[in-house]
Amino acid sequence: MHEVGSTLASLPASRTGGLLRRSSVLTAHLRFCAAVAVTRPGNYFSRLYQAIAHSPNIFAPASAPAHDIFRLSMFVLAITAGIFLVVAGLLLYVVVRYRQRAGDDALEPPQVYGSNQIELSWTVIPVLIVMVLFLTTVRVILEIEHTREPANALNVVVIGHQFWWEFRYPKYGIVTANELHVPVSSAENPMPTYLKLLSADVNHSFWVPRLAGKTDLIANRVNTMWIQPEAAGLYLGQCAEYCGLQHAHMLIRVYAQSPADFAKWVKQQQKPAVQDPSVAEGRAIFERNACINCHTIAGTVATGRFGPDLTHLMSRATIASGTVPNTPANLRNWIKDPDHFKPGALMPAMKLDNHDLNALTSYLLTLR
Numbered sequence: 001m002h003e004v005g006s007t008l009a010s011l012p013a014s015r016t017g018g019l020l021r022r023s024s025v026l027t028a029h030l031r032f033c034a035a036v037a038v039t040r041p042g043n044y045f046s047r048l049y050q051a052i053a054h055s056p057n058i059f060a061p062a063s064a065p066a067h068d069i070f071r072l073s074m075f076v077l078a079i080t081a082g083i084f085l086v087v088a089g090l091l092l093y094v095v096v097r098y099r100q101r102a103g104d105d106a107l108e109p110p111q112v113y114g115s116n117q118i119e120l121s122w123t124v125i126p127v128l129i130v131m132v133l134f135l136t137t138v139r140v141i142l143e144i145e146h147t148r149e150p151a152n153a154l155n156v157v158v159i160g161h162q163f164w165w166e167f168r169y170p171k172y173g174i175v176t177a178n179e180l181h182v183p184v185s186s187a188e189n190p191m192p193t194y195l196k197l198l199s200a201d202v203n204h205s206f207w208v209p210r211l212a213g214k215t216d217l218i219a220n221r222v223n224t225m226w227i228q229p230e231a232a233g234l235y236l237g238q239c240a241e242y243c244g245l246q247h248a249h250m251l252i253r254v255y256a257q258s259p260a261d262f263a264k265w266v267k268q269q270q271k272p273a274v275q276d277p278s279v280a281e282g283r284a285i286f287e288r289n290a291c292i293n294c295h296t297i298a299g300t301v302a303t304g305r306f307g308p309d310l311t312h313l314m315s316r317a318t319i320a321s322g323t324v325p326n327t328p329a330n331l332r333n334w335i336k337d338p339d340h341f342k343p344g345a346l347m348p349a350m351k352l353d354n355h356d357l358n359a360l361t362s363y364l365l366t367l368r
């Protein structure tokens with residue numbers, strides 16, 4: 001911790017602001033956990049469980065394809081654990097049983113060549129194991145891929161960009177970014193979401209471990225996958241294919257909502273952008289800068305598609321693909337210098353003066 005701290009201290013402040021803040025938050029959190037662990041161990045474990053269940057975790061499936069993958073993983077883990085125990089057990093037995101003892105001569109023991117029984121068994125048994133693993137894996141892959149899309153499935157087009165996610169809901173005419181909203185699915189009312197995966201530039205990979213496996217987004221190719229979350233909540237994911245400098249900050253947030261809440265969200269997203277006369281100056285600044293070439297705000301001259309749609313920017317909890325919370329201060333700092341949070345992000349610093357920056361931020365803050 002101290003070493004990391006001193007290395008960071010020697011870097012320029014603008015580069016380390018976020019890191020230092022995050023590492024001190026981490027230290028504070030660790031201290032807090034340690035205190036809780038000592039005083040109330042039961043509490044500690046329930047918190048630990050909460051933290052694990054809310055992390056991108058392949059061991060806490062909450063959606064049909066993720067359950068299939070989890071069962072397969074446990075099966076593979078059980079077989080490989082069995083192999084490990086047999087091999088390590090035999091090795092340990094041999095090492096102990098045939099160790100060098102006092103009085104042994106230093107000669108090599110007689111060597112045994114060509115035992116058909118032994119050679120056959122260590123060929124046939126592994127081949128059988130590999131066959132079983134292969135066939136069960138293929139079965140699970142086909143089962144997940146060939147599930148028929150029900151008529152009431154929700155369709156979302158996911159487009160990977162360096163370094164953010166575009167989500168389009170063609171049926172509802174909604175476009176949003178980085179935070180995917182889907183309905184919860186139940187046995188009485190199954191409502192899976194089918195994702196059509198595209199890429200605007202390089203390859204990316206959509207991975208929300210609690211909901212499904214990984215599927216790549218490849219330029220000039222259409223891939224598909226589906227998710228079916230069983231419980232309302234936030235599911236975290238991550239681009240899983242190295243796509244450039246800020247690949248690690250290309251996070252995914254999936255909000256699974258009750259059908260009623262989801263319908264409410266759809267209604268809200270379908271509204272045109274708020275036109276608040278009190279921030280007309282900020283809007284004018286937005287419209288006379290290059291912002292409009294890269295961003296869309298429905299109902300204005302801004303129709304760019306290189307960056308996230310900002311029509312309902314303030315309905316999102318985070319900006320820059322889950323990198324920082326969507327607060328007024330972060331928003332202002334982002335526009336001032338995107339590299340402050342995401343060095344190498346493809347939005348340029350627009351070199352606005354403080355007055356314009358404030359007016360622009362006030363305008364963006366009205367885009368609920």
Ligand code: HEC
Pocket residue numbers: 162163164177178246286289290291292293294295306307308310313316318319320321331334335342345346347348350360364
């Ligand atoms: C050259 C294209 C380009 C220009 C010009 C541009 N942006 Fe961006 N903007 C982007 C890209 C790309 C992102 C996504 C960055 C990322 O997350 O990696 C982005 C992200 C954003 C975000 C965060 C959105 C979110 O939901 O994460 C805001 C807010 C934003 N831009 C506002 C502006 C404003 C205001 C201007 C004008 C002063 C502007 N942008 C100019 C390309 C651009």
Ligand SMILES: [Cu+2]
Pocket residue numbers: 160161162163203204205239240241242243247250
């Ligand atoms: Cu990516």
